[in-house]
Amino acid sequence: MQKQTFKQLEEEIYFETLDNGLTVYILPKPDFNKTFATFTTKYGSIDDHFKPLGEDEFTRVPDGIAHFLEHKMFEKEDGDVFQKFSMQGASANAFTSFTRTAYLFSSTDQIQKNLETLIDFVQAPYFTEETVEKEKGIIGQEITMYDDNADWRLYFGAIQNMFHHHPVRVDIAGTVESISHIMKDHLYQCYHTFYHPSNMSIFIVGPVDPEEYMEFVRANQASKTFDPPQQIERKFDDEPEHVKVAHNELKMEVQVSKCMVGIKSNEKNISGDELLRKELSINTAFEVLFGKTSDYYTDLYDRGLIDDHFSFDFTQEQNFGFGLLGGNTPDPVKLAAEIKEILLKEAQNPTITEKKIDGVKKKNIGGFLRSLNSPEFIANQFTRYAFNEMDLFNAVPTLETLTVEDIHTALKDFIKEDRITSFFIVPKSGGDNE
C-alpha cells in the first residue's frame, strides 16, 4: 500500500493496485460521520463499439446499454440490492456518464458490511429476459422525463449539433426505441468486457482505518477468480473537426427561451498532465471572460441578455471535448451572436492579462478547498481524474503555474469559427400542434 501526503491540505491518500488489476484508494476523514464509497468502471455511454472479451471482431451494441446495465446490476435472484443497503442503514445509488459507470453508497453505520455488499453486487451479474423486459418500462419513463426537461434537451441539442459520428452525441439513456433491442446477452457481453477489475477502481472516503480497509478489499478480491486482464479495444469512427450543424433549435412547452453555444474541441488523444493543463487553461479563460467579475458578463447582464443562471463549462475527455456557454435569455439570436463574436475576437486578440488570471487562480484555490468538504466530490472527481491519468490533488499546483501564454495558446487552438454551434429552446406558440 502506498501513501501520498498533501501537507498544506492536511489530507492523506492511501492506494494500491491489487493482483487482479483493481485499484483501491482510501482517504481517511476522521471527523466525518459518514463513509462514502464508489466502485467505478471505465465504461460509459460512448463505449458502444468494441471487441467483446474473447472475440476477434468488433461489435456495436444498442444505444443506452451502459445505463441499462447500471440499472440491472441492482436486481439479483434474491431481490433488490437497494433493499439490502437500506437494511444496513446505507443509501445507495449509481450513475452513468459518457465515460464512466459508478456504483456508490454512503453510510454512517456497518461500513464494512456495506462495502462488502457494494463490491459483491457489482461483481455478480444476474440478468434474465424477464427482468430485462420489465426494466424497459422504468427506463422508458426516465427517458420521457428527460424529454420534457428543457435544460437537458438544450445540453444535448448543443452536443448533437457538434458531433457527426462520435457516440457522445447519443443520449446517455438511449431512446425508447434503442433500448427495446437490448437483450440479456448484450448485458452479459458488456459486463464481461468492461467490468473486469483491471478496468475499475474503488474509492473510500470517511472515518476509516486505511490498513484495515485495504486488507478487507484484498481478502475479498483474493476469494474470487477473474480472467487474466486483457486490453480493451474500443473503436471510434473518424470525427471531422468542424461541427455537424452551425445551428438548430427546438420548440418546447417553455416560458423562457434558452440559448447554448457549443465549441467543439479538436483534441482526439490526450491524457495526463497535458489534458489537465488544457482543461484548466480553457476553464480559466472562460472564467476570466464570462465570470461574474468580467466586463462581458456585466455588459450582457446589464443589457438583459442573460440572468444569473448564465453558465459556462469546458470538458475534455481522452477523445472528445467541448465547451458550452449559455442560459435563459429573452433573445437567443442576439445572445448567441454576442457570445460567438466575443469568443472569436478573444481567440484573435486576447484581452486576458496576468492580473485577471491571478484573481481567478485565487478564486479557484478557494473553490477547490470548498470541494474538499464534500466526500462525494473527492471520490467522483478523483476517479475521473485517475481514469484520465491525472491527479486531482495536482489541480491546484498546476493552476498556480498557468501563464498568460498558456491561456492565449489554448484559446487560439480551441476557438475556430467552424467549430462553433448554437442551439435554442424556444417557446411553442399557442396554435402550434407539432
Add this chain to the structure above:
Amino acid sequence: MKINQTVSRQQGLSLRIVQTKKFKTNQFVFKFRSRLNEDDVTARALIPYILQSSTKKWPTTADFRSHLDELYGAGASVDVNKKGEYHILSFAVDIPNERYLKDPTPLAKEALNVLKEMLFNPLLEGEAFSSKVIEQEKRTLKQKLQALKDDKMRYASQRLVEEMCKGEAYALHPNGSEEKLNQVTAEELYQAYKNMLEKDAVDLYVVGDVVAEDIASYCEKEFHFPDREPVAKPDVKSINTTDAKEVVESQKIKQGKLNIGYRTSIVYGDDDYIPLTVMNGLFGGFPHSKLFLNVREKESLAYYAASRVESHKGLVVVMSGVEPAKVERAAVIIEEQLQAIQNGEVSENELNQTKAVLKNQMLETLDASRGIVEVLYQGEVANPPVDIDRWFEKVDAVTADQVIAAAKKLKKDTTYILTSGEE
C-alpha cells in the same frame, strides 16, 4: 449525537456558533424570518438579490465579486424560501480557513465584513435602492418565475400547493408573483428592507474552526439590530379539510405528473411529528419505501414515486412521474400503500430499516456545514424551539403503533394531475 454549539442572544439577534474542524471553509449564514404574506412577499423576495448585487463600498456586481475572489473565492449567496407559513431570506458567506492557505491572513472577520456591507450599507439613491439595480433584479426575478414553470417536476409541486392551500398563506410562492413584480415600487422595496432589519426574527449561524469569542464580540460591535417583538406564530392546524378534490391540467408534454397532498395537522415539534417522519419514510421517503417498491419496481408505472413531509405546515405530499395513460392506475396503487400502513402493515423489519436510514440521513446532513445550519434552524423555527440533541433517541423510540396512528391522520386533500395535451 450532540452538536457542539455556543448560543448567545444579542439585541435583536440570536447567534449560534458550531465549532468543528471538519471543514476547510467557514460558513456564516444570516436568516431573516417574517410571516408569509401576499402584500410583501414579492418585494421581500427581491431584497436579497438587490443587496447582493451592489453595496456602497462595492457599487457593481463585478466590484463585489472581485472582492470575494480576492478573499480566496469566498462564496456569497442568497436564498429565498418558505418554512411553513414563514418567509425566510438567507444571506450566506462561505470562506476558506486560512490554515489551508499559504497566505495566513485571517479570513473569518472578512466574511463578517462582507455580510455587514451587504446588509447594512446597500447602494442607495436617497431613501431608495439604485433604480438601475431595481430594474435589473426585477427582470432577473421575472425570468426566474417564468423558468419555474418550465421545470415540470417543480411546476407540478407548486401547482398542487396552490390548489390545495388556496386562500392560505402557504399557497404563495416564496419568490412572489409576476403580476405583483410589475407593480412593486422603489418605496415598497425600501420599506420591505427596513422591515426586514427592524421586525424580522434574525438568526446568525457560524460553522467552522473559529474562535467563538471573537465572532461574538464582532457581532456585538458591528451588527446593530433594534429590539423587536417576536414574529407571530402562524396557525396552520385549524384548517378544515373538505372533500378531496382533483385538478387536471394538460400541456404538450410526454410524461404526466401525479401529485397528491394530504393534511396531517402534525407539525414540527409536536409529539407525533417524529412518528410521522418515520411513517413518511416507510410510505415514500426512500428506495425501500412502499411507493418506490410498488409503483415503480413492481408495476413499472413511474420512474419516480416519492413522498415528503412539509414539516412546518403539516402536509405529506406525494410526487410521481407517470405515463399519462396510467395516471389512474398509479393513483389507485398510491392510495393502497397508504391504506396498507393505516391497516397496520408495518413489519418490525421495515420499521427498523426506516429508522436506520433516517438516522443515517441526519448524520450525513450534519457532515455539511449548510446541513448543520438547516437542521438547527429547523428546530429554531418551531415555536417553542426544539432542541435536536435528542432526535436520535426519539427516532429509536418510535413504535409501529405510533406510525400507524400517524398514518391514520393523513387526510387526502387534493390530487393534481398534469397530463399530456396530445392524448
